[in-house]
Amino acid sequence: MRKDLLFGMPVMRCKIDEKLFNKKEIVNTIIKNYETNPNRNAWDLTNKFDNSSLHHSYNNKDDSFEDIDYSKLLPIYTDTITKCLSQLNFKQNKFKFNFYVTNYTCIKENHFMKAHIHTDSDFSAIHYLKFDEKEHHPTVFENTHDYAFFVNKLCGDFNDQLDDSYSENSWMHAHYKLKTLEDDFVLTPSFLKHSVPFHKKCNNHRITIVLNINIEKP
Numbered sequence: 001m002r003k004d005l006l007f008g009m010p011v012m013r014c015k016i017d018e019k020l021f022n023k024k025e026i027v028n029t030i031i032k033n034y035e036t037n038p039n040r041n042a043w044d045l046t047n048k049f050d051n052s053s054l055h056h057s058y059n060n061k062d063d064s065f066e067d068i069d070y071s072k073l074l075p076i077y078t079d080t081i082t083k084c085l086s087q088l089n090f091k092q093n094k095f096k097f098n099f100y101v102t103n104y105t106c107i108k109e110n111h112f113m114k115a116h117i118h119t120d121s122d123f124s125a126i127h128y129l130k131f132d133e134k135e136h137h138p139t140v141f142e143n144t145h146d147y148a149f150f151v152n153k154l155c156g157d158f159n160d161q162l163d164d165s166y167s168e169n170s171w172m173h174a175h176y177k178l179k180t181l182e183d184d185f186v187l188t189p190s191f192l193k194h195s196v197p198f199h200k201k202c203n204n205h206r207i208t209i210v211l212n213i214n215i216e217k218p
Contacts (some may be wrong), residue, residue: 003087003191004167006176007143011167012084012187014177016127021072027130030207033057033065036105040065043103044114054111054196058103058210072208073127077101080126081213084187096216104129105196107136107206110177112198115142118190125187128180130207135199137206138180139169142193148174188211 004011033040034055037157042060044052057065077099085095105113118124126143151172152159162169170176178186188194190212199206 001083001087004178006141006167006170006178006192007145007148008171008187009189009192010088010112011178012087013107014083014185015183016076016080016181016185018183020076022069023129026068026070026073026209027205027207029066029068030055030104030106030129031205034205036064037113037198038108049112049166052113054113056103057105068101068104070209074101077125077127077211080165080185081187081211084125084185085153085213085215086125094218096218098124098216099211099213101209102212103210105206105210107196107199107202108204109199109202113157113196115140115193115195116194118150118212120143121190122215123187123191123213125185125211125213126189127209127211128182128184128186129209130205130208131180131184132204132206135202135204136180136201137197139186140197141176141188142195142196143170143174143176143179144193145171210213 001014028151038055039053040055040060041052043058081097081099085097159172162172167178
């Protein structure tokens with residue numbers, strides 16, 4: 001378990017052991033759904049001039065697509081989220097939460113996801129189920145602080161000397177990519193704006209599972 005700072009906000013990261021659940025089955029079902037329609041994207045078709053292009057299950061219940069069996073993953077997510085949230089300073093070290101799998105995403109050639117936030121949860125999490133660091137783009141997080149888009153002009157020399165591999169230095173950038181590997185689990189505040197860049201050439205599917213998490217009163 002690792003706690004980082006992203007634009008000054010807490011980000012928790014860890015690995016999920018692929019041997020603990022039916023990873024191959026889930027991946028194969030998602031790819032089968034993708035092949036049925038690579039542009040399953042009911043979530044983001046409200047504006048034809050500004051919409052994403054990807055295979056995305058949110059808000060799209062359709063009998064032509066198979067349901068994903070998350071049953072073996074749910075207890076793993078419960079344990080993982082508990083460990084992540086334990087990195088925060090709750091009163092008397094007590095907290096309760098609920099979560100749900102909000103969707104999966106499947107991205108390949110000529111696909112991308114525009115910047116957005118999760119408005120109906122306290123935290124969101126991304127499980128990178130299939131990810132090739134040589135050809136897939138990590139999630140891009142956006143610094144929404146007012147200073148972000150002119151900080152380079154004010155502090156260019158200082159900024160050039162910072163080591164960008166440390167996310168603690170992300171506050172000096174308008175955008176930041178966390179180094180990502182397959183099986184990573186990344187939990188962030190839900191209002192942290194994020195996107196997936198355009199994949200011009202991509203031979204393999206980039207697959208993630210996305211969770212929404214809410215803190216309850218103890």
